[in-house]
Amino acid sequence: MTARPVLSIRNLQVEFRSGEARTLVVPEVSLDIMPGESYGLVGESGCGKTTTALAVMGYLGKGGRIASGNIFLEDEDLVKASPEHLRSVRGRRIGMVYQEPASTLNPTMTIGRQLLEVPIYHLGMSKAEARKLVLATLEDVRMPDPASIMQRYPHQISGGQQQRIVIAMALLARPALILLDEPTAGLDVTVEAVVLDLIMSLRKKYGTSLLFISHNLAQVAKVCDRVGVMYSGVIVEEAPVAELFGKSRHPYTQGLIACVPDVRAGKQHRTLMPIPGRIPLPSERPGGCFFGPRCMHAVKGLCDVSAVPLVQLADSVHAVRCLRAEEGVAPPAAVTGGELKVAPVLGEGLSVTGLSKIYDAPQGGKLVANDDLDIAAARGEILSIVGESGCGKSTFARIIAGLDTPSRGRISFGGRLLAEAGRKGRKAAAQRTVQMVFQNPDGTLNPSHSVGWPIRRVLAKFGLARSAVDVERRTRELFEIVRLPVELATRRPSELSGGQKQRVAIARAFASNPELVVADEPVSALDVSVQAAVVTLLLDIQRHNATTMVFISHDLALVRHIADRVAVMYLGKVMEQGTVEEIFSPPHHPYTEALLSAVSVTEAHQGGIRLTGDTPSPVNLPKGCRFASRCPRKLGPICDSEAPPVQAASPTHEIACHIPLEQLRNPPPLAARPGSAE
Template sequence: MNIIASSLQGAAMSITPMIDREPLLDIRNLRIEFRGKSETVVAIPDLSFKVMPGESYGLVGESGCGKSTTAMAIMGYLGATGVVAGGSIRFNGNQLVDAAPKELRSIRGRQIAMVYQDPMSALNPVKTIGAQLAEVPLLHMGASKKDAMAMAEAMLADVRLPDPGDMMKRYPHQLSGGQQQRVVIAMALLAKPSLLLLDEPTTGLDVTVEAAVIDLIEELRQRYSTSLLFISHNLGLIAESCDRLGIMYSGEMVEEGTTSEVFRRPKHPYTRGLIDCIPDITGDKRSRTLAAIPGSIPLPQERPQGCLFGPRCSSFVSGLCDRPDLALEPASEEHLVRCVRWPEISAGEATVAPVETQMIARSTAITLSDVNRLYPVGRRKTVKANEAVSFEAATAEIVALVGESGCGKSTLARIVTGLDKATSGEIRMAGENIAELQASERPRALLQQIQMIFQNPDSTLNPSHSAAFSIRRSIKKFGIRKGKAEIEQRVRELLEMVRLSPAVADRKPNQLSGGQKQRIAIARAFAAEPSLIVADEPVSALDVSVQAAVVTLLLDIQREKHATMLFISHDLALVRHVADKVVVMYLGKIMEQGTVEEVFSEGAHPYTEALLSAIRSPHPDEAPRERIRLSGETPSAVNVPAGCRFATRCHRKLGSICDTAPPPLRKMSDTHEILCHIDQADLAARPSVLAFAEKA
C-alpha cells in the first residue's frame, strides 16, 4: 500500500526555462488531409507546438478535434488515405515528414513509442506477454533472445506487476485491464524512448487503477527522463500530470501555456467552457448546474470563417470574430490564445444560478433485502456476484452505486430490471417481490415502471431504425398513447423534452452524434413514463462537454417526473454532483452507504477513502491532499476472502481478524452504515481525504 501527499498541480516536475533549449518534438504549420475518391477532408489545417526534453505536454479537446490524428502523424500511421500535405514534424532535429522508411523504422519504437487507449488492440492475443515484450529489444536493440527475455521480465517488475516471471507466461486475456495497460507501458518503455505518446491511456480503467497507472507513468518518466505527449479529454488528469498544455479545437490550437497558468487564468472561451463542464467535488446539483457548451465541433468541410469556435461562443461578434487568419497571440509570457476578444472577456467563474429544489413527500420506491446472486462454475465452485445486498431508494431520490469493475453494480442493475434474477433475497416494488422474476415473468405494468439507460447507446439502438421508431415503439408497447396522431405528438414532445430538433426524428443512429444517441436513449426510457430509472454508466463514453449537457438534461427530467434513479458510475466527482445517496460496493458486498454528504465528508470505509482519494481535480490552487494507492488486484469472486472482502488490499488493516472474521456493521448515523472491523469512534474521528480540498 502506498499513501502519498500530492501537490497535484501541473506535474511533479517543475518547468525548466525554454531559453537556449532545442525542442525534442517541433511541429510547425502541420496540415493533414485524408484524400478519398470524391473529396479531400482537411483534418488538421494548420497546427504548431513543441515538446521540450523531459517535459510532459498535454493535448486537450473534444472528440474530433484532431488530437489522435496528430499523434498518428507523428508515428507515421495515417493510413492509406492520410497525407501530411504541409508543414513539418521534427524530432530531435530530424524531419519525419517524407523521411525514408528505414530512417522511420529506426525512430519508431526505439526513440518514439506510443501507448494506445485500448491495450487489447496493441497486444497479440495468441502470443505470451514475454514473447511480445521481448520483440522490442530483439528488433530495436539487437539483443540476444536470452537478454531480451531478461530485459522484458525486469521491465514488468519496473511497472509493478506481481510475479513478473509468471506474468511472462500469460496471454493477454488472462490479465485485468489495469495489468494489460501496464504491459503496454512496459512495451513502450523497453527501448527507453525519448518521447512517449499517450493516447487516452486510462480511458475505461477504474478510478483506482487509473490513479496507479498515472503515478507509474510519472515515476518512469522521471527515471528514464522521457518526454510525454499526453492526449486526454480528462482535464483533471492533465492538470495533475502535465507541465504545459495545448487546447485543440477543430484541428487548430486555440490556447497554449503552462498548466497552472491556463487552468488559473483561461483566456479562450472554449477552454473556460471545458473547465466549467467539470463536476466539482465541493458542490452538488443543488448548488450549481453543469455549464454545458452548446452545439458541437463542426465537420472539417463545414468549418466557419474566422474563429472556428464562433458558432458556439456566447461572446462572438460579427465583423470581428469572423475575420480570416486569426492568429495565436501572447496573453502573457508562455501563454498564447487564438481569440481577438480575450482581453475584454472576463475569466471569472461561470455565473450559474443555484437549482431550485422541490419538496415532495418521500415514500419508499424500491427496497432490496439480502439480495444474493450466485453463478455456479463447474461442479463445486460458485461466483458470488452479489451477497446480502440491502438498501432502499425513496421516490424521486437518486441512489448512486459505485465501485471498481467486478464489484457487482451491473449485476444488481440487471436483476432490478429483470435482465437477470436473484438467487435469493427480496426486491420489493409496488408491493411485489421481483427479485426472482425475470422480465418475461413480470406483469406489463411493472415492466413499464422500470426502464434502463445503458452505457453505450449503439448497443441498444437498432441501426436499421430511425430515432422516432425507437421512441414510438416504447409508447406503443405500453399503451401510453392511442392512435397514430397521439403517438406522433408524444414522439415530438419527447424529442423536445431531450432538447433535440424534430429534424432528428427520421435519422438513423449512424447519422447521430454520441450525445444525440444518448438523448434518444433517454427519451425512449422516459416514453414509458417509468417510476424507476436504472442508469448504467450513462455518460462515461461521452466527451466532458456532452456529458455535462446529458447529465443536466437527465437531472432536469428526473426532477420534473419525480422518478427514482439508480445511477451506476465510476466517476466519483460526477456522483458527488448527481446523487442524493451513495452505495459503495466491493466484490459483491456493500462496504458503505449513506447520504452523499456523509459518504464524501465524514468518516469513511477504507475502500471509500481509496476511491475518493483517486478523484482528480482541475484546480491548480487546491491544497495538497492524501493519496491512497491500492496494491494488488481484486480477489476472484469465486474465492472470496473469508473475513473482510477488502482485507487483502486495505491500508488500515487491523490484523488477522480482518482476514478471518466477517466485519460488523457500524451504524454511524440513522442513514450512514459502514461494514468494517475498525472501531466506530476511530472511523468517525478520521478526517475525510477530501478535507484539504474543501478547505482550499
C-alpha cells in the same frame, strides 16, 4: 530550460482523402515539447489530437497524409523521413501507449515475445540480453513476478497489468519521447490512479518527455506541465498547467472546465455548464473562429470574418487563439447555492431487501455477483451505486430493471413487489414503471430502424397513445423534452452523434412515464461537454417528473454531482452507504477513502492512497471482509476471518468495517501509513 525541444511540430496540416474528396482534419498545429517535459493535449473526440500523435509516428492509416508542415524530432524532420528511417524511429526514439490495452496487445503471442521484439529488433540485443532488459523493465513498471508474466498471454492478466505491459513496451528502447493516447480510458479509477503515478515516476526516473493526450481535464492537470487545448484541428489555447486552469482565456477552455463535475461539490451547489452545440466536422468548419457558433462571447462581424491566429500573450508563456482574449472574457458564471434544485421526496420508493444474485461459475464453484444487499431510496431520489468493474453494480441494475431475477431477496417499489427470488417475468404494468438507460448508446439502438421507432414502440406496447396521431404527438413531445429536433426521429442511429443517441435512449426510457429509471453508466462513453449536457438533461427530467433513479457510475465526481444517496459496492457487497454528503465526508470506509483519493484533485501526484493488486475473483469469496486483501488499513487476521459489522455512523449512514467509527472519523495522516510514500 535552454535546451532545444525534443519534439517540435511546425504548421502541421493533415488531410484524409477518400476518392476525390479531401478533408483537412488538422488545419494547423504547432507545438514544442522540451526535454523531460510533459505536454498535455486536450479536447473533445474528433478534435484531431490522436491524428496529431499518429502524424508524429508517420502512421495515418488509409487515405491520411501530412499535407504540409514539419515534425522535428530533435533536429531531423520526420515528415521527410523514408519508411525505413521511420521504422528506426518508431519504438526506438518515440514510444507509444494506447487506449484500451486489451486490444493493443496481440492476443496470440505471449507477453514475453511481444516485449522481446523491441530490444532484439531495435537494440540488436541477443535473446539473453533482451530478456534481462525486459525483466528489469517489468520490475520498473512494478509487475509482480515478471518471469512468469512473460510466459502468459494478454487475456490472462488484468486491464491495469496490460496497460503496464504496454508502458513497459514503450519504455524498453529508452525513447526520448513517449506519446500517450488516453492511456487510462477504460480503466477503473483506482487502477487509473496507479497507472498515472507509474507514468509520472518513470518519467522522473528516465527524464522522458511525454505527449499526453486526454479528454479528461482533471487527469491532464495532474500529469502535465504544459497544456494545449485543441478544437476542430487547431490549438486554441496553450499555457502552463496552473495558468491554464487558473486563468484560462479562451471561451472553449473555460467552457470545458465549467462542464467537468467536481468531486468536491454536489448538485445543490453547482450546475454543470454544458457547451451548446457540437464540434463541427472538418467539412463544415465555419469561417473565422471555429468555435464562434458555440461561443457565448462571439461578436458578429468580428469573430466570423477571417481565420483567427494563435497569439502569444504579453507574459509569453500563454497563447490564445481568440480575438477577444486581451479584453479578458469572463468564464460562464457558475450557478452556486441559492435555489435547492432537488426533486421533492414523496415517500416510499425503491426498497431492496436481502438481495443476492449467485451464478454457477464455469470453472465450478459459485460466482456471487450480489450478496445480501439492503438498499433503499425514497421516491424522487437519485440513488447512485459506485464501485470498480466487477463489483456487481451492473448485475444489480439488471435485476432492478427486470432483465435478470434475484437468487434471494426481494425488490419493491412504492410498496408494490417488483421482483422476488424464484419469480420469473414481470407484468406489463411493472415493466412500464421501471425503465433503463444503457451505457453504450451506439449498441443500444437498432441500426436498421429509425431512432423514433423504439419510442413509438414503447408508446404502442404500453397502450400510452391511442391513435397514430397520438403516437406522433407524444414522440414529438419526448424529442422536445430531450431537446432534439423532431426531424431526427426519422433518421437512423448511424446518422446521430453519441450524445444525440443517448438523448434518444433517454427519451425512450421516459416514454412510458416510468416511476423508476435505472441508468447504467449513461454518460461514460460521452465527451465531457456532451456528458454535462446529458447529465443536466437527465437531472431536469428526473426533477420535473419526480422520478426515482438508480444511477450506476464509476465516476465519483459525477456521482457527487447528481446523487442524493450513494451505495459503495465492492465484490457484490455494500461497503458503505448513506446520503451523498455523508459518503463524501468522513467517516469513510477504507475503500471509499481509497476511491476518493484516486480521483482527488488536491493530492495530485504526491501519492494518495493507492490500492495495490487487483480486485479478487468473485468466485469462492473469502469468509471475512471482501476488501481485506487490498485494504490499506487492514487491522489483522480478524479482517480475513470475520465478516465486518455494519456500523451506523448516523441513522442514514452505514459502514461495514471492523475499524471502530472513531478511528474512521479521524483517518491517520497519509505520511504515517505504510506503502503510501512515493
